Amino acid sequence: MFVELEEPLSGDSTHTIAIQYSGIPTDGLIIGENLFGQRTFFGDNWPNRAHHWLPCIDHPSDKATIDFIVTAPDHYQVVANGEQVEELNLDEETKLTHWSESVPIPMKVAVVGVAQFGVRQAGEVAGVPVSSWVYPGNRTKGYHDYAPALEVLRFFTEAIGPYVYEKLANVQSKTRYGGMENASNIFYFEESVTGGQDHIDLIAHEVAHQWFGNSVTEGNWHHIWLSEGFATYGANLYIENTYGRDEMAKRLISERQQVLVFAKRSPRPIIDTTVTDWNRLLNVNSYQKGGWVLHMLRRKMGEVDFWKGLRQYYAAFKNGNALTADFQRVMEAASSMDLSRFFQQWLYQPGYPELAVEWSHKGNLLQLDIQQVQAGAAFDFPLDIKAEGPEGDELKWTVVMDRSRKTVNLPCGFKPKRIWLDPDTWLLFSADLQQK
Numbered sequence: 001m002f003v004e005l006e007e008p009l010s011g012d013s014t015h016t017i018a019i020q021y022s023g024i025p026t027d028g029l030i031i032g033e034n035l036f037g038q039r040t041f042f043g044d045n046w047p048n049r050a051h052h053w054l055p056c057i058d059h060p061s062d063k064a065t066i067d068f069i070v071t072a073p074d075h076y077q078v079v080a081n082g083e084q085v086e087e088l089n090l091d092e093e094t095k096l097t098h099w100s101e102s103v104p105i106p107m108k109v110a111v112v113g114v115a116q117f118g119v120r121q122a123g124e125v126a127g128v129p130v131s132s133w134v135y136p137g138n139r140t141k142g143y144h145d146y147a148p149a150l151e152v153l154r155f156f157t158e159a160i161g162p163y164v165y166e167k168l169a170n171v172q173s174k175t176r177y178g179g180m181e182n183a184s185n186i187f188y189f190e191e192s193v194t195g196g197q198d199h200i201d202l203i204a205h206e207v208a209h210q211w212f213g214n215s216v217t218e219g220n221w222h223h224i225w226l227s228e229g230f231a232t233y234g235a236n237l238y239i240e241n242t243y244g245r246d247e248m249a250k251r252l253i254s255e256r257q258q259v260l261v262f263a264k265r266s267p268r269p270i271i272d273t274t275v276t277d278w279n280r281l282l283n284v285n286s287y288q289k290g291g292w293v294l295h296m297l298r299r300k301m302g303e304v305d306f307w308k309g310l311r312q313y314y315a316a317f318k319n320g321n322a323l324t325a326d327f328q329r330v331m332e333a334a335s336s337m338d339l340s341r342f343f344q345q346w347l348y349q350p351g352y353p354e355l356a357v358e359w360s361h362k363g364n365l366l367q368l369d370i371q372q373v374q375a376g377a378a379f380d381f382p383l384d385i386k387a388e389g390p391e392g393d394e395l396k397w398t399v400v401m402d403r404s405r406k407t408v409n410l411p412c413g414f415k416p417k418r419i420w421l422d423p424d425t426w427l428l429f430s431a432d433l434q435q436k
């Protein structure tokens with residue numbers, strides 16, 4: 001659809017256009033019954049379904065402030081982006097609710113939810129109110145399940161920088177996705193309420209998006225890993241901080257397995273400009289492999305520079321748009337490293353290092369013959385190796401794999417009982433390890 005203007009608008013001034021329209025949207029605003037059989041209305045715009053119900057430029061690079069002024073039967077509560085600035089009973093049956101988002105956001109995360117909700121204020125983090133919006137029949141369980149959003153918000157605020165939106169609402173909804181990170185107004189799938197706080201990692205993923213995806217938004221769909229890879233790794237960072245590194249490593253190992261399987265089926269790079277159906281970008285490359293790229297970048301840059309770089313990237317592109325090259329530039333400045341090969345091999349090339357490794361032990365030397373056998377170019381990466389001796393003693397080394405084949409002799413006084421590759425879970429790879 002397009003609007004034809006009677007006179008062309010001059011390009012050097014601001015214009016206000018009022019568009020009146022009516023109807024039942026075919027998509028974008030989902031009208032239906034929730035799991036209690038109650039009628040509900042939930043915006044669900046990702047990737048570019050907003051234009052089915054809102055006049056807009058439906059692209060992540062076009063960010064705008066937005067007000068939702070909703071008139072609805074008064075038994076509904078209305079939640080939307082930003083801050084509630086007014087609620088008014090218009091007559092015996094009808095209520096007006098006005099939400100105002102003063103921070104520019106992309107249309108993919110600009111929505112309303114209209115339903116019967118129980119609403120609970122969960123608390124506040126650095127002046128930002130956090131609330132839970134759940135179906136009345138799920139009231140007690142739902143408040144309990146969404147309460148961890150408070151701690152998650154505290155973690156990312158302290159780790160990355162100030163949260164930009166007016167509030168954080170956590171909403172039980174009918175989104176088609178597991179969770180949808182709508183700006184300041186996260187929608188979770190209906191069955192996320194269990195009473196057992198079973199989806200803390202999902203909450204962490206969606207809250208991480210408020211920084212990466214919503215505030216710093218990918219300039220176009222092909223760079224979606226800047227949103228999904230960051231949220232996937234963001235959840236891991238929260239899990240690591242809260243439950244320890246072993247819990248994060250378990251997730252990384254399972255995510256690595258998914259990357260390996262997906263790469264065989266779809267040998268494409270993370271930034272895959274051949275894709276034109278944006279839904280196809282909701283794949284393992286954008287999420288799990290993107291997360292793994294950040295994890296390996298953390299190792300490469302070191303703890304201090306990695307976190308410094310993340311904070312600087314957020315500060316530089318907050319409430320704007322970024323592409324992968326922008327992120328690379330910030331991380332290079334933060335670490336004083338040339339990261340061009342790292343970004344090239346992990347983001348613009350498909351696959352991962354597939355290793356064939358043979359080891360033997362003679363005298364006081366452990367010899368390893370390490371070969372990269374994947375199709376395509378060799379990767380450049382550090383490979384950690386650990387050996388365990390008969391008495392349970394351990395030795396560790398790091399081999400810099402800067403070519404396709406390397407034979408190394410490592411000082412090792414005992415005859416190894418067992419050899420590990422990547423014992424501390426830092427590398428996206430597969431290996432066939434044999435004793436010669």
Ligand SMILES: [Zn+2]
Pocket residue numbers: 181205209227228231
């Ligand atoms: Zn996500």
